[in-house]
Amino acid sequence: MYEKEIAQLQAIIDDSSRIVFFGGAGVSTESGIPDFRSADGIYHQKYKYSPEQVVSHSFFMKYPEAFYDFYKEKMMALDAEPNPAHKKLAELEKSGRLTAVVTQNIDGLHQAAGSRTVYELHGSIHRNYCMECGKFYDAKYVKESDGIPRCECGGIIKPDVVLYEEGLDQTVIQGAVEAIASADTLIIGGTSLVVYPAAGFIDYFHGKHLVVINKSSTGRAVRAELSIAAPIGEIMSRIKVK
Numbered sequence: 530m531y532e533k534e535i536a537q538l539q540a541i542i543d544d545s546s547r548i549v550f551f552g553g554a555g556v557s558t559e560s561g562i563p564d565f566r567s568a569d570g571i572y573h574q575k576y577k578y579s580p581e582q583v584v585s586h587s588f589f590m591k592y593p594e595a596f597y598d599f600y601k602e603k604m605m606a607l608d609a610e611p612n613p614a615h616k617k618l619a620e621l622e623k624s625g626r627l628t629a630v631v632t633q634n635i636d637g638l639h640q641a642a643g644s645r646t647v648y649e650l651h652g653s654i655h656r657n658y659c660m661e662c663g664k665f666y667d668a669k670y671v672k673e674s675d676g677i678p679r680c681e682c683g684g685i686i687k688p689d690v691v692l693y694e695e696g697l698d699q700t701v702i703q704g705a706v707e708a709i710a711s712a713d714t715l716i717i718g719g720t721s722l723v724v725y726p727a728a729g730f731i732d733y734f735h736g737k738h739l740v741v742i743n744k745s746s747t748g749r750a751v752r753a754e755l756s757i758a759a760p761i762g763e764i765m766s767r768i769k770v771k
Contacts, residue, residue: 534757535767541714541738541755542768548627549712550618551731552761555719555743557634559612559762563603585693593677593685600688604635605654605672611642613766614718619643620770629708631730633720635690648705650697650730656689697726706733714738717753718761721745 542548554564578595582588584604589596611619619642621627629646630639637655639647657666661684671678671686678686691697709715713736720743722728731751741753742761757764 531757531759531764531767534755534759535764537755538740538742538757538764539768541740542621542626543771545626545714545738547712547736548621548714548716549629549631549708549734550627550716550718551631551709551720552614552718553633553720553722556612556614556632556761557609557636557638558719559614559760560606560609560636560638562606562609562634562636581693586695589687589692597671597677601672604690605668606636607654607668607672609636609638611638613762615639615642615644617765617768617770622646624770626770628712629705631705631708646708648701648708650691650701650705652688652690652698654688654690657686658689659684660687661685705730709733710735712736714740716740716742717751718742718765719744722751 558564578588580599583596583599615638618627618630618639622644629648630644631648631650632639633650635649635651635654637653655668657668657671657678658664659666659680659682662680662682664680664682666678666680666686671688680686709730710733712734715731715734715736715738717731717740720728722731739751739753741751741756742759742764744758744760
């Protein structure tokens with residue numbers, strides 16, 4: 530299955546020297562991490578508060594305990610492992626063909642697979658800081674704390690993830706935009722392209738090849754040279770890195 534599409538993708542990759550991968554939640558679902566927008570994703574489940582409310586800055590500041598109840602259970606999958614998509618992208622970077630990964634995910638699985646140049650648009654669960662003194666704490670400390678995780682100084686610890694009502698990090702934006710703008714191939718994977726401003730980043734691409742790999746149709750009509758409606762790990766696992 531998908532032999533024709535995989536052969537075409539292989540030819541595109543072989544013809545490329547500056548690939549950038551732009552990925553979303555669908556890259557991580559194959560590692561067992563639920564996404565937010567699919568039919569069985571977090572946004573379609575029922576909670577006392579809507580997930581959009583819970584993962585907002587104002588909710589975190591007002592109800593930190595309720596925020597952490599949801600966040601620890603639904604957004605901190607610390608036992609998740611990189612899947613074939615993460616591993617193949619790291620392999621492509623090591624070979625010199627892929628220059629960067631731009632991700633909307635916060636799970637750190639690209640780095641766990643070996644990718645080095647990763648622009649995390651929405652931050653990471655693996656970085657957490659005291660709001661009072663700025664001391665760093667890892668994800669394990671936050672996950673295993675009772676209730677609201679607190680610093681030894683007494684301050685509340687906040688995850689370095691971009692909540693609703695918060696802006697993206699300007700340094701990360703600049704790095705991601707520059708990588709996309711200088712790419713000869715952009716592979717978009719596992720994203721419906723509905724979350725802004727992240728989805729707008731693909732407008733900076735002016736290279737040769739645009740590829741979309743996503744189980745469902747994307748929210749934007751992108752003029753892709755190749756579009757594959759399939760799980761990204763299944764497709765990427767069959768690519769040979771030369």
